[in-house]
Amino acid sequence: MPTSTPPKDPRGKWLQLTIKIIALVSVLVFFNQIGHWLADQVSFQLWPRHAKMFFPFLIGALATYVLLLSIPFLPGIEMGLMLMSVLGSPGIILVYLATVLALSFSFFFGRQVPPRIIRHALDWFHLRRARELVTALEPLGPEERFHFLVESAPSRMIPFLLRHRYLVVALLLNIPGNALIGGGGGVGLIAGMSRLFPFPRYLLLISIATIPGPLFFLLRAM
Amino acid sequence: MTSWQRFLIGILTIFLGVGGWVVTPSSAAGNHPLEGRVFVVDTGRSGEGPSGRDVYCFREGKFLSTFHNTQHDFPPGPYTGHRVGDVIHFAADAQSPTRGSIHWEGTIRGEIINAAFFWRDTPRWYSWHNGPAKYWARSAGWGPTTSSGPDIAASHLLDGQVYFVKTGEKGNPPDHSDYLIFWEGRFVSSACVELNFSPSAYSAIEKDGTIRFHAEIRSPNRGRMTWRGTVRRNNTEGTAEWHYKRLFWEVVRHYWFRGPVYSME
Numbered sequence: 001m002p003t004s005t006p007p008k009d010p011r012g013k014w015l016q017l018t019i020k021i022i023a024l025v026s027v028l029v030f031f032n033q034i035g036h037w038l039a040d041q042v043s044f045q046l047w048p049r050h051a052k053m054f055f056p057f058l059i060g061a062l063a064t065y066v067l068l069l070s071i072p073f074l075p076g077i078e079m080g081l082m083l084m085s086v087l088g089s090p091g092i093i094l095v096y097l098a099t100v101l102a103l104s105f106s107f108f109f110g111r112q113v114p115p116r117i118i119r120h121a122l123d124w125f126h127l128r129r130a131r132e133l134v135t136a137l138e139p140l141g142p143e144e145r146f147h148f149l150v151e152s153a154p155s156r157m158i159p160f161l162l163r164h165r166y167l168v169v170a171l172l173l174n175i176p177g178n179a180l181i182g183g184g185g186g187v188g189l190i191a192g193m194s195r196l197f198p199f200p201r202y203l204l205l206i207s208i209a210t211i212p213g214p215l216f217f218l219l220r221a222m
Numbered sequence: 223m224t225s226w227q228r229f230l231i232g233i234l235t236i237f238l239g240v241g242g243w244v245v246t247p248s249s250a251a252g253n254h255p256l257e258g259r260v261f262v263v264d265t266g267r268s269g270e271g272p273s274g275r276d277v278y279c280f281r282e283g284k285f286l287s288t289f290h291n292t293q294h295d296f297p298p299g300p301y302t303g304h305r306v307g308d309v310i311h312f313a314a315d316a317q318s319p320t321r322g323s324i325h326w327e328g329t330i331r332g333e334i335i336n337a338a339f340f341w342r343d344t345p346r347w348y349s350w351h352n353g354p355a356k357y358w359a360r361s362a363g364w365g366p367t368t369s370s371g372p373d374i375a376a377s378h379l380l381d382g383q384v385y386f387v388k389t390g391e392k393g394n395p396p397d398h399s400d401y402l403i404f405w406e407g408r409f410v411s412s413a414c415v416e417l418n419f420s421p422s423a424y425s426a427i428e429k430d431g432t433i434r435f436h437a438e439i440r441s442p443n444r445g446r447m448t449w450r451g452t453v454r455r456n457n458t459e460g461t462a463e464w465h466y467k468r469l470f471w472e473v474v475r476h477y478w479f480r481g482p483v484y485s486m487e
Binding site: 045046047048049051052054055087088090 | 390391394397398414417419441443444445447464466468471472473474475477
């Protein structure tokens with residue numbers, strides 16, 4: 001006797017997806033608010049009475065900044081701006097170095113994420129084609145990945161972006177709307193997960209790409 | 223009147239005159255020997271070492287502890303004093319709406335003050351000790367009377383003036399209140415005194431009804447602060463700059479201050 005699975009209700013599928021997206025956005029908003037709260041705590045008036053706690057504060061604030069910036073969707077930039085305003089010119093250089101460190105952390109974290117977890121995450125959001133792409137990319141090396149992506153890309157735009165991927169990452173790190181893809185931490189994470197960037201080149205890239213912001217503040221402070 | 227009677231009246235007059243000089247009871251008289259005087263003191267719990275610094279002012283018949291005023295809301299309170307030889311004995315009381323009452327008593331010999339104060343805090347349900355806590359206060363010294371900065375020529379133009387200012391970091395709202403006191407050629411910021419900044423000489427020049435002043439105060443462990451301001455029509459305003467160097471780092475912060483001359487009323 002032939003058996004057949006009942007057809008899934010498309011409305012239920014969409015409802016499920018909507019609930020998942022709302023849950024994810026709620027979690028992100030919650031952590032974002034925590035980040036904003038932390039940034040507000042850093043933004044206090046610095047007086048001689050704070051002299052003894054200055055260096056512990058400096059180390060703690062920089063560590064928090066590195067953590068916030070390296071995790072996607074957390075407001076690391078706000079914290080960086082607060083730190084630069086509190087610490088003055090020498091702080092701008094320190095924040096720049098901390099930014100490079102944070103983006104390196106997110107890159108390494110992206111490298112370490114097993115493709116299995118990425119597949120599960122894409123599956124959870126019903127992004128089946130993206131899951132199939134990750135599955136196909138998994139056994140390939142960096143060069144093969146690049147060629148596979150260029151050849152299988154549905155539009156002409158993607159191969160162009162892939163060929164100029166270093167420029168794309170540099171632009172993404174500096175455009176204001178990058179919060180939509182998780183900010184600097186998100187860009188670093190995706191770059192790491194893509195396995196299309198050797199770390200020395202990525203380090204050079206972020207070292208140059210993150211200069212404009214601190215340079216602007218440095219010139220303004222002079 | 224016989225010569226004996228005249229002699230007795232003379233003796234009595236001399237006795238009363240000398241007695242009047244030796245023991246001069248007073249309560250907040252305008253020409254009281256303590257009136258207008260300012261003392262920087264170390265303070266601490268009775269039987270313990272110093273734990274803080276404070277500035278004591280005797281003005282307009284009232285006594286002000288700047289620390290207890292700014293930190294614990296104690297307004298200036300009346301003081302009394304009497305002179306015995308070269309020592310002035312004084313007593314003062316202040317009442318805070320939230321932190322109970324404090325009674326000060328002590329002696330002043332020349333520039334040296336030696337006092338005790340008894341603080342009876344407002345009873346709280348979680349406090350097991352409701353009796354008055356005893357503290358001591360002793361002169362901490364006035365720091366250098368000579369110039370403290372490269373372009374600071376000591377002045378006495380603002381001596382005796384006390385300003386109650388609001389102060390904050392440049393571009394920010396006020397952070398706290400501070401008393402700026404000018405006394406015998408020296409400048410005192412009460413908030414800085416609490417942080418171990420020594421009072422220091424100030425320079426001042428007057429032009430067109432405006433007095434410009436400049437002072438630099440230093441702390442052994444919190445760097446230096448440079449104060450520049452103007453005084454016009456019983457108001458002062460200006461800027462302060464904090465320099466704090468530690469290892470490879472120098473913190474430089476800019477502040478503003480603004481406020482009227484202080485009245486004890």
